[in-house]
Amino acid sequence: MKRIGLYLLVNLLVLTTIVIVTTALGVNNYMTSSGLDYFSLLIFAAVVGFSGSFISLLMSKWMAKRMMNVKVLNPDSQLNSQEQQLVTMVYHLARQAGLQKMPEVGIYPSAEVNAFATGPSRNNSLVAVSQGLLNTMERDSIEGVLAHEIAHVTNGDMVTMTLLQGIINTFVVFLSRIIAYFASMFVKEELRGIVHFISVLVFQILLSILGSIAVMAYSRRREFAADSGGASLAGKQKMIKALKELKNTSGLIDNEHEALATFKISGEKRNGLRQLLASHPDLDERIARLESSL
Numbered sequence: 001m002k003r004i005g006l007y008l009l010v011n012l013l014v015l016t017t018i019v020i021v022t023t024a025l026g027v028n029n030y031m032t033s034s035g036l037d038y039f040s041l042l043i044f045a046a047v048v049g050f051s052g053s054f055i056s057l058l059m060s061k062w063m064a065k066r067m068m069n070v071k072v073l074n075p076d077s078q079l080n081s082q083e084q085q086l087v088t089m090v091y092h093l094a095r096q097a098g099l100q101k102m103p104e105v106g107i108y109p110s111a112e113v114n115a116f117a118t119g120p121s122r123n124n125s126l127v128a129v130s131q132g133l134l135n136t137m138e139r140d141s142i143e144g145v146l147a148h149e150i151a152h153v154t155n156g157d158m159v160t161m162t163l164l165q166g167i168i169n170t171f172v173v174f175l176s177r178i179i180a181y182f183a184s185m186f187v188k189e190e191l192r193g194i195v196h197f198i199s200v201l202v203f204q205i206l207l208s209i210l211g212s213i214a215v216m217a218y219s220r221r222r223e224f225a226a227d228s229g230g231a232s233l234a235g236k237q238k239m240i241k242a243l244k245e246l247k248n249t250s251g252l253i254d255n256e257h258e259a260l261a262t263f264k265i266s267g268e269k270r271n272g273l274r275q276l277l278a279s280h281p282d283l284d285e286r287i288a289r290l291e292s293s294l
Contacts, residue, residue: 021047036181042174049169057162060118061104061126068116070106070128082134083107086142090127093147093233097154103127113137113249117149118158125153137245143234144242151229157222164218168211176203212277219279227286228293240290247283 030041056063064070073079075087090105101123111132119125127149133142152158180199184192231239 021051036178041177045173046170048173050166053162053166053169057120057158060120060158064116064118064126064128065106068108068128070108072104072106086129086134089143089146090150093150096233097150099123099154103153107131107134113246115145115149117152121159122153122156136249140238141242141245144230144238147234147239148226148230148242150233151226152222155222155225155229157226161219165215168215172204172207172211176200176207179203216277216279220281223280224286224289227290231290236290240287243283243287243290247287
């Protein structure tokens, strides 16, 4: 119920933002007596497309903490040796990467061996690891994982993913309404309203699936870049060791929080057409790329 409640809250905020912005700009009515006003529709689509992406970005840390039940570690409080070591490693890597403000560091209660980074900017980020990772991995491997996540932060992956998703959303909203408009022209006038409404929903879902292929392709590319960045920060051998340990524990994936999969270091292995919608490349390929660069 907590996960569903968070999604409903985000949707409510998105819808409220869309109504306020489109009403203020006077572009919420893109259909005229003579047909579609393409310019107004494009502005409407951009507002809708980017508002959801940027609201998700701004709320990313807040949502991640609550969805994953992250315990944020305060370096000024009493931490146990495991927690202190984690904070020390993250801060060391962050300084090495040139971050001006240290990321928040957290641990989430899960048996999966994984970690993620999120947040709206380089200087407002969160790096969190699972308890399973801390209990399972050796110190060098943990450092490799953390270096990978710091690389995501320094590369600005959270912002670029948001911009890309906003562009995809814009085209999805724009094209779905154009296709729906022309589809409604093939039925009787009294049925056009309902046909247009249903067509918008159907084509928006189909185009969103197609658009997600492009988003996931970029997500896989950024994993290779983060592996390379992590190798530069922690050393190639530590990064390779981390990926090999992740491969050995790849069955421990938390499918309950699939919405955050693109932010984690390790993803579920998929084959065939499902690979097109995978947020992560195969671990064997990631390891091979690092080894070939030695």
